[in-house]
Amino acid sequence: MKNLLDFYVGQMRIAAVTQLQYRAANYFYMIGMVAEPIVYLVVWSTIAEAQGGVVGGYTAGGFAAYYIVWTLVRNMNIVFTPYGWEWRIREGQLSGMLLRPIHPLHGDIAYFAGWKVAVIILWLPIAAVLALVFRPEINPTVQEVVVFFIAIWGAYLIRTMLLWLLGMITFWTTRVGALFELYFAAELLLSGRLVPMSVMPPWVQALSAWMPFRWAFQYPIEALVGDLPTEQLWLGLGMQALWIVLAGGAALIAWRWAVKQYSAVGG
């Protein structure tokens, strides 16, 4: 356990220090990402204003708050891409990973978690500029802030597990593009990334309640921006834990099968 902790601390520090070196590259990446919520924000505040001020319970200022916090949660959602497995397998990276005594999932969790530390630091000025431009309506309580800070890491873990699980498909076929795109489309519509679920038709909301996506996206945003009742606020963290365990367990089982499929390239 002590070893594992040391490993996490070391790996995270390396990631944070490395990524802080590439500030310009990271900023390009993050600014490109900001364009997406700005499109949604402008579209939905335009509609809200045309509809007498409110759509799905959100005013223009409410949408501004939602989509500004969105940018941080989206960044927390960046994990090892399922497309990356093809590269790992083809380039022989995986053979090296298999030789290490620690499960490779730990390596990915720790590395990207360290990167997140750099991302959060780099995100603060972006958030400040967005807040000045779009005037969000936001007044969180201390409790909400606390839950939010736990929830963004819960979101990070849920998405890590889900995308790991998805990436395992690469061990059987490399024509994964369409499958991944289908997953990402479902995620876009059901997670609250496109619009808050309250804007969606009721049947979509019902569908999303049974999926993990919203716990990795809308829930952390709502925890800070919305007015969730106290029990729902804390219950959300429980749902996150549940999905982490479910998706993580599935990822570990899939990994065990996948590795049996694997014969090293060039080996």
Add this chain to the structure above:
Amino acid sequence: MAIVRLWWNYVRVGVLGEVQYRVNFLVQLLQSAIALATGLIVLALIFSYTQTLGGWTGPELLALMGVHTLVGGLIHMSIQPNMERLMQDVQNGTLDYALIKPADSQALVSVREFRLWQGVDVAIGAIVIGVAVFQLREALGWEQALGFGLALLCGAGMIYAFWLILTTGAFWWVRMENLLELWQGLYSAGRAPVGIYPDWLRYGLTFLVPVAFAVTVPAEAVTGRLTLETLAGAVALAAALLIGARWFWFFGLKHYSGASA
């Protein structure tokens, strides 16, 4: 003419390479279908709340989406793969092989790659525009068709010039891959008509990053909003950007010291 022949040869090689992998065509078709379905769902959601968005009706926004898909297909088919290869060549030092060839260096680095299957998006975009025009129930005169073609040509030219300028930056800053992310984000802003954005963003998307000229202006041509002034402006800006990009490419080359240096 030599450039056209050169381009055609690379297209043929690219096509021959890709038709070997026919399943990739199916995969691309599926991916494009998913993207199309997502786009239609978003439009349906928007128009379940409102009749017009920034003055654009449903069929008009559908036309805009068609243009966005079509231009995106063109970018992925030709512009982006060439520029990505150029970035990699600078990183790996293999650009030297291209530079010692007798052809014009800018032309050569701009035509080496051709991804046939990405053309699926061009076809789907054209179909979506066709459906939108049909829904608009307005006969498209030859002036509009001509304006659309010209606006599309100018838009593609501007995007190519913009990409070349950015990629030339790789001579100074080697890690330019993240530009791709930046571009993809900004291009996605073209899914809405630029008129609905706040002023600073509208100007940015028009003059800093030519998304407005590449997507909104051709869509204006299809929906009968294009003025002669806008079209003239598009032609002028496209010409200026293309000349500027060529100048910057040779300026960048002077600063490129090659792989072994």
